[in-house]
Amino acid sequence: MARRKPKLAVWKFSSCDGCQLSLLGCEDELLAVVGEVEIAYFLEATRARVKGPYDVSLVEGSVTTPEEVERIQQVRRQSGLLVTIGACATAGGIQALKNVKDVNQFIDAVYAHPEYIETLETSTPIQDHVPVDFELRGCPISKEQLLEVLNATLNGRAPNVPKYSQCIECKRTGTVCVMVSQGQPCLGPVTQAGCGNVCPACERGCFGCFGPKETPNMASLSRRMAELGMERREIKHFYRLFTANADAFREESKGHE
Amino acid sequence: MAKCGSAKDAVVIGTDGLDALIKLLAKDGYDVIGPRVESGAVVLEPxxxxxxxxxxxxxxxxxGHYRLTKIDSPAIFEHVVGPHTWKRYLSPPAQTILRARKRGKGFSVEEVxxxxxxxxLxxxxxxxxxxxxxxxxxxxxDFVDKGYFARRNKAFVIAVNCTRAAGTCFCVSMNSGPEASCGFDLGLTEILTKTKHVxxxxxGSERGRKAIAELKKKKQVKAAAAADRAAAAKAVDAAAKSMKRKMRKDAARLLAANREHPRWEEVATRCLSCANCTMVCPTCFCSTVEDVxxxxxxxxxxxxxxxxxxxHDFSYIHGGTVRRLRSSRYRHWITHKLSTWHDQFQTQGCVGCGRCITWCPVGIDITEEVRELGKRRT
Known part of the structure; x- marks a missing residue:
């Protein structure tokens, strides 16, 4: 018996659209995905909208406006499984840099008419507002991990999305450690794997796009980066990138103020 | 240790002979894997x-420190061990072990x-x-890993005796180097003097003797002089003598006796639980299986x-993770490696290659941790 195609919705909050694009970027696998799910709501791909409820909702972006605070509640109510995708949805994104500053200064500096801007003082991840069933990290997310989550959901199994360090991924692929062999600062030892070790494979330290790994030892890595010649201020800034508001990174960067 | 390759029967080849050997093996259908420079390190690649x-x-x-430096010498094996190990080939980081296909109400399984x-090399x-x-x-x-032994039994092993020790080597104290005594098809020692590079x-095996015979046919082989054998022995001996680090002989006992020790909390302040030590360890064998x-x-x-x-997931069982703390994860690893391994496999678990020291981003030193456990508590 053919199974009923689950209804998939893709929602956007404050974000750059890059993670939704990963779904369109599935290319070869996209047709197979479309064959197995009904794309019910996905404005980046189609204007056609099918009414809820939805079996699976992919939520991109963080909550930065009063309107979004309301809207995420509506999305949650209409969704069976709610999966957050990307650094914005799971940690607040790069825009969470405003959390540690006075937001009005940014508004005045950026916009010609600040009076038109209605924004919250913080950028917060989706799980701060509603219960989330699964989170996919990354800036952007990995296409393989997205497919794995969809695949696992369709087949009723747990997704293979590990929470261990980037180092494991580097070592499995044979990438030489840039921290040990070149003395480059690298967030790999405290960052969750999944990106396909993009930066270390190009001989650059990891920027922590996938956010903190399980049980990260922030203090030890900070000490090591200081020994490698990083200034206190540089260490603070290093943790304040795409996942600046993730608990472990936020607290460690605060400790370097 | 029993000697398998007899230095008495040894011959001498030049760099051309080594080149001929690599090509001979390739012609015989081998994927030749050896040391080469990539991304600032000596890695093991084709x-x-x-x-x-x-x-x-x-x-x-x-x-926590590795730098490759250019030296004014034509020596090919002056480097020691790098971030890669041979388990990359014999027990690869990702291997499909079975395929299953849905058939009616059940499914069929095919072993891979x-x-x-x-x-x-x-x-x-x-x-x-x-x-x-x-x-x-x-x-x-009771259990044989078929894939491992299929690769292992086919593998042609060319050992190289170390003529230099790296700063993190401690093989002498583990009784596992710097001279390869057994378990290879061919054994090489580089001899570099002012006048020659051979x-x-x-x-060390019948396959090895055949390879030498093939090289002889290609006129790549000379008889080894007593001076060559002496020069090789001297170079290996010098590597042994220059080794700075060593493991305490009573490591197994010390670890068994110190399951509770303040050092575990101390090392946990430094340990990143990043797993680099286990990934670069040539004996660490743990794997997980994922169904896709x-x-x-x-x-x-x-x-x-x-x-x-x-x-965190490694010790996850129904109800939660057993080793939640870094202190317990580090203690588990080092205790298994140096102590309970003996009970489990009746062999040592560490070979003193030093990779876990070099490739730990914060430079935790397995020999130092054991030494600290052995110090009288104050």
């Missing part, structure tokens, strides 16, 4: 000839054994010992991947 080998490079190693024919004594320890792990009498070549399906759920594959006791 090599096509002697020109691919890291001539004129030496490694500087210390805790992927076993390329490798020639491993430049296996150091410590790594040779590590391979022998993994042989023991992957065949415990390799003393000894056969196609979107339709018609076919599935089981993929076996390297795993590590430093992850």
């Amino acid at each position: 090599v096509d000839g002697v020109d691919d080998l890291p001539a004129g490079w030496a490694d500087e190693q210390d805790g 054994v992927d076993a390329p024919k490798y020639a491993l 430049g296996v150091r004594a410590c790594d040779l010992k590590a391979i022998s320890l993994q042989d023991r792990v992957f065949d415990n009498g 390799f003393l070549l000894a056969a 399906t196609d979107l339709k759920g018609k076919t599935a594959e089981r993929v076996r991947r390297w795993d590590s006791c430093f992850t």
Whole structure:
């Protein structure tokens, strides 16, 4: 018996659209995905909208406006499984840099008419507002991990999305450690794997796009980066990138103020 | 240790002879894997000839520190061990071990054994010992890892005796180097003097003797002079004598006796639980299996991947993770490696290659941790 195609919705909050694009970027696998799910709501791909409820909702972006605070509640109510995708949805994104500053200064500096801007003082991840069933990290997310989550959901199994360090991924692929062999600062030892070790494979330290790994030892890595010649201020800034508001990174960067 | 390759029968080849050997093995259908320079380190990757080998490079190693430096020498094996180990080939980081297909109400399962024919060039004594320890792990009498032994039995092993020790080496204290005594098809020692650059070549197996005979046909082989044998022995001896680090002989007992010790909390302040030590360890063998399906759920594959006791998920059982703290993960790893391994496999678990020291981003030193446990508590 053919199974009923689950209804998939893709929602956007404050974000750059890059993670939704990963779904369109599935290319070869996209047709197979479309064959197995009904794309019910996905404005980046189609204007056609099918009414809820939805079996699976992919939520991109963080909550930065009063309107979004309301809207995420509506999305949650209409969704069976709610999966957050990307650094914005799971940690607040790069825009969470405003959390540690006075937001009005940014508004005045950026916009010609600040009076038109209605924004919250913080950028917060989706799980701060509603219960989330699964989170996919990354800036952007990995296409393989997205497919794995969809695949696992369709087949009723747990997704293979590990929470261990980037180092494991580097070592499995044979990438030489840039921290040990070149003395480059690298967030790999405290960052969750999944990106396909993009930066270390190009001989650059990891920027922590996938956010903190399980049980990260922030203090030890900070000490090591200081020994490698990083200034206190540089260490603070290093943790304040795409996942600046993730608990472990936020607290460690605060400790370097 | 019993000597398998007899230095008495050893011959001498030049760099051309080494090149001929690599090409001979390739012609015989071997994927020749050897040391080459990539991304600032000596890694173990496919090599096509002697020109691919890291001539004129030496490694500087210390805790959390590795630098490759150009040296004024044509020496090919001046480097010691790098971030890669031979388990990358014999027990690969990701391997599909079975495929399943849905059939009616059930499914059929097909076992997958992927076993390329490798020639491993430049296996150091410590790594040779590590391979022998993994042989023991992957065949415990009750269970045999078929894939591992399919690759292992095909592999042609060319050992290289170390003529230099890296800063993190401690093989002498583990009784596993710097001379490769056993378990190879061919054994090489580089001899570099003012007047010549040659390799003393000894056969350790029938396959090795055949390879030497082939090289003879190509006129690449000369008889070894007593002076060559003496020069090789002296170079290996010098490597042994220059080794700075060592493991305490009573490590197994110390670890068994100190399951509670303030040092575990101390090392946990430094340990990143990043798992680098286990990934670069030539004897660490742990793996996990992941089942992956196609979107339709018609076919599935089981993929076996390297795993590590430093992850939270490693000790996850029904109800939660057993080793939640870094202190307990580090204690588990070092205790298994140096103490309970003996009970489990009746062999040592560490070979003194020093990789876990060099490739730990914060330079935690396994020899130092044992030494600290042995100090009288105040």
